[in-house]
Amino acid sequence: MTAVARILLRRVALLVPLLLGIVLFVFLVMRFSDVDPASAFFQGANPTPRQLHDFRARNGLLDPLPLRYAHFIRDLLHGDLGTSALTRAPVVDQVTTALPLTLQLTFLGLAVAVVLALAGGITAAVHRDRLPDQVIRVVSLVGVAAPGFWLALLMIQYLSVDLGWFPSGGYVNPADSFTGWLRTMVLPAFALSLPVAAQLTRIVRTSVVEELDKDYVRTAIGSGLPPWVVVGRNVLRNALVNPLTVLGLRIGYLLGGAVVIETIFSLPGMGKLMIDAVQNGDPAVVQGVALTTAAGFVVVNLVIDILHLLVNPRLRAA
Numbered sequence: 001m002t003a004v005a006r007i008l009l010r011r012v013a014l015l016v017p018l019l020l021g022i023v024l025f026v027f028l029v030m031r032f033s034d035v036d037p038a039s040a041f042f043q044g045a046n047p048t049p050r051q052l053h054d055f056r057a058r059n060g061l062l063d064p065l066p067l068r069y070a071h072f073i074r075d076l077l078h079g080d081l082g083t084s085a086l087t088r089a090p091v092v093d094q095v096t097t098a099l100p101l102t103l104q105l106t107f108l109g110l111a112v113a114v115v116l117a118l119a120g121g122i123t124a125a126v127h128r129d130r131l132p133d134q135v136i137r138v139v140s141l142v143g144v145a146a147p148g149f150w151l152a153l154l155m156i157q158y159l160s161v162d163l164g165w166f167p168s169g170g171y172v173n174p175a176d177s178f179t180g181w182l183r184t185m186v187l188p189a190f191a192l193s194l195p196v197a198a199q200l201t202r203i204v205r206t207s208v209v210e211e212l213d214k215d216y217v218r219t220a221i222g223s224g225l226p227p228w229v230v231v232g233r234n235v236l237r238n239a240l241v242n243p244l245t246v247l248g249l250r251i252g253y254l255l256g257g258a259v260v261i262e263t264i265f266s267l268p269g270m271g272k273l274m275i276d277a278v279q280n281g282d283p284a285v286v287q288g289v290a291l292t293t294a295a296g297f298v299v300v301n302l303v304i305d306i307l308h309l310l311v312n313p314r315l316r317a318a
Helices: 003-031 037-041 049-058 065-077 091-126 131-145 148-162 178-212 215-222 227-239 241-264 270-280 283-311 313-317
Strands: none
Touching (some): 091 241, 091 283, 148 178, 270 283
């Protein structure tokens, strides 16, 4: 077995206790919250104490906590996230419907953030301490300080209401109209990604500047290689290690920020599903969305670890 395969197997093996810990945390938070699943199920129906007791007995809510946790794990392994108290539909069906949109928004925002960060960071590093570098550093500093929801409201006001370039909300399925889908996703993706892009730009600039100051870069340029070849082939690959680490952490921000952005733009994704469930007192849906989001964050960080192995030979050697 190769060293890379052993590293990947160790990473995957670590996912098991991590996911179990996440499941335990979400389970305990939901069980000790003020929301009563029985009352949520009968909301607005004025149930009798007997009906509430029968519901709790039928759904195992009167069992000891360790037994309830064991049943919870069993249901998760069978793909059962519970039943919505509001719609009486399986939570997994609602999550399956909402998850694709959130993934579209998250990865479109991620793509925008990476492109802007690479373009801005490399340009600033190549033109170090000159006008392009100073402008990009000021803009990235403003971007880091600007919250996503504020950017979203500004974009709606100026680009949707005043100029009418983009719709202010709603969603179009890409299978129905790719152009319509793109127009509805551009503003949410930029509002979600600009703070991340600003932070990554500063990190990319710092990493590229450090690489440009190394002896091998001066030797390569002195031997006649064009600077853009040296930057693209050697400098950028070595400089991507630190930005990749930060990117893995910021994906959590993208997933969490999607909750607010989807609500502002009326996108029927996981964020809006979570907000509606909290407002309507639907604990099973809140629990299902929290578990799915946390599991997605863990899987994405595994992918980032794999990318680290690809771009960092020293990590593979270690």
